[in-house]
Amino acid sequence: MKLITAIIKPFKLDDVKAALKSMGVVGLTVTEVRGFGRQGGHTETYRGTEYQVDFLPKVRLEAIVDDSDAADVVDTIVSSARTDKIGDGKVWVSNIDELVRIRTGERGAEAI
Amino acid sequence: MDGATTAWLLVASALVLFMTPGLAFFYGGMDRSRNSLNMLMMSFWCLLTVPLLWAVLGYSLAFGGSGSFIGNFDFAFLSGSDIGADNGEKLVWLVYLGAFATITPALISGAVADRMKFSAWALFVPLWSLLVYVPVTFWIYGGSDSGGELTGWLSVRGSLDFAGGTAIHVNAGIAALAAVLVLGKRKGWPKEGHPPHSMPMVMLGTAILFFGWFGFNAGAGGLTDGVAVQAFANTFFAAAAGGLAWALTERLRDRHFTNLGVGSGIVAGLVAITPAAGFVSGMSSIWIGAAAGVICAFAVSLKFRAGYDDSLDVVGVHMVGGLVGSLLIGFFAKPGALGEFEAGLFNGGGAGLLAEQFIANAVTIVFSFVVTFVILKALDSTMGIRASEDDEVDGMDISQHAETAYNLGESTMAR
Numbered sequence: 001m002k003l004i005t006a007i008i009k010p011f012k013l014d015d016v017k018a019a020l021k022s023m024g025v026v027g028l029t030v031t032e033v034r035g036f037g038r039q040g041g042h043t044e045t046y047r048g049t050e051y052q053v054d055f056l057p058k059v060r061l062e063a064i065v066d067d068s069d070a071a072d073v074v075d076t077i078v079s080s081a082r083t084d085k086i087g088d089g090k091v092w093v094s095n096i097d098e099l100v101r102i103r104t105g106e107r108g109a110e111a112i
Numbered sequence: 113m114d115g116a117t118t119a120w121l122l123v124a125s126a127l128v129l130f131m132t133p134g135l136a137f138f139y140g141g142m143d144r145s146r147n148s149l150n151m152l153m154m155s156f157w158c159l160l161t162v163p164l165l166w167a168v169l170g171y172s173l174a175f176g177g178s179g180s181f182i183g184n185f186d187f188a189f190l191s192g193s194d195i196g197a198d199n200g201e202k203l204v205w206l207v208y209l210g211a212f213a214t215i216t217p218a219l220i221s222g223a224v225a226d227r228m229k230f231s232a233w234a235l236f237v238p239l240w241s242l243l244v245y246v247p248v249t250f251w252i253y254g255g256s257d258s259g260g261e262l263t264g265w266l267s268v269r270g271s272l273d274f275a276g277g278t279a280i281h282v283n284a285g286i287a288a289l290a291a292v293l294v295l296g297k298r299k300g301w302p303k304e305g306h307p308p309h310s311m312p313m314v315m316l317g318t319a320i321l322f323f324g325w326f327g328f329n330a331g332a333g334g335l336t337d338g339v340a341v342q343a344f345a346n347t348f349f350a351a352a353a354g355g356l357a358w359a360l361t362e363r364l365r366d367r368h369f370t371n372l373g374v375g376s377g378i379v380a381g382l383v384a385i386t387p388a389a390g391f392v393s394g395m396s397s398i399w400i401g402a403a404a405g406v407i408c409a410f411a412v413s414l415k416f417r418a419g420y421d422d423s424l425d426v427v428g429v430h431m432v433g434g435l436v437g438s439l440l441i442g443f444f445a446k447p448g449a450l451g452e453f454e455a456g457l458f459n460g461g462g463a464g465l466l467a468e469q470f471i472a473n474a475v476t477i478v479f480s481f482v483v484t485f486v487i488l489k490a491l492d493s494t495m496g497i498r499a500s501e502d503d504e505v506d507g508m509d510i511s512q513h514a515e516t517a518y519n520l521g522e523s524t525m526a527r
Binding site: 044045046047048049050051 | 305307308362365366368370372373376409412413416425
């Protein structure tokens, strides 16, 4: 089992969700986060005083998938979240040691 | 008093009273979220305490008698306000003027944001109202002799202040400066950013102030004739000119039209037209509003150079805007249809009126600064006026009021 984690632009969330659903991903967890990378931040001006805003709003999404689906899921996120502009985010994959469905107590791949 | 005047003053009283919660939202949105409820409460505290003080003592000392410097106790504890005597004339004025007294100390709250102990503010409001607002108001609007003429010494000298440019805005603005000098800077200012937490709330507050200001300026003459119409129209145009002038200044200087610039400019234009509303006509209100918009847009930056932490720019908007309007009366005042008073320089008058405007504001500035400074020093040496550093860091909402402005789904359990 793999945990796929992606940081994407907030306005791409619906596209990514639709693409993942149509390829059969059955669950997704989303968090609103803030961060910075090479995109940098922006400035805001209030009564002539400039403020540098370094942390930009992003969406972090997490999905747990079977080992055999991981590569496809990563490709789908990359293609659906891409705008070709700086700040599109990242996707990474990590191993999962154990997984339990709370309602039934099923374990491992059964619980995905 | 005829029915029309009574009806208009009742409506105008409600309009002016609505400005204090409007100001609460104007300031509350401009503050950071962890201090926004404290900001609202400082204005609402004025809505609770000032009307009662006004009934007991304030109105009588600000308007009673026929002295030069202070009123008497003739109207204390609402005596002399029986509607059987005059069909409510005294009482409607008492209420209307009480609404002005309510918003004036609330204006100061923007300067002391984020760091003043609420218990100290709670006492400061009635003390300041009684020791600063009441005497200054008497000098400009108070007393009446047997012929019905005002006897306060600044009005006898001949200075003009239609609805409170000097008595309210310059007065509160300079008091705000004294307050921040006693109180000190916020932790982290100016390096740490203090951006507004809710610009929509600021703009809503601006709208409420704008709406209420028609009662403030157009009611101040206590008239339902053309002077009231002129004051109303002047308010309408000066607000638009002030907002546009500030917004254009920012567009040229900082590249964008900002909401905060528009809201601040509207308020600056309204402040500036307040003293002049019933003394100028024609295009004058537009020039006064525009001048205030440009000058105040630069004046709010002075605090960074001079090093005083006037958090929400009470000095830059209210004192400076009030001075702009009050001094411009010396140029634009146009007697005749609006009544008998000295003409400004642009309308065939001499420099006498401008000199009186200067004197009235200088006197107010010195008196208000000194007395405010002394009140706060006295409070500081007895109870302390500055919140602890921990309270400031935690936010004034939690530390002073045990409340949170935005409970966005955090887990809470009743105890």
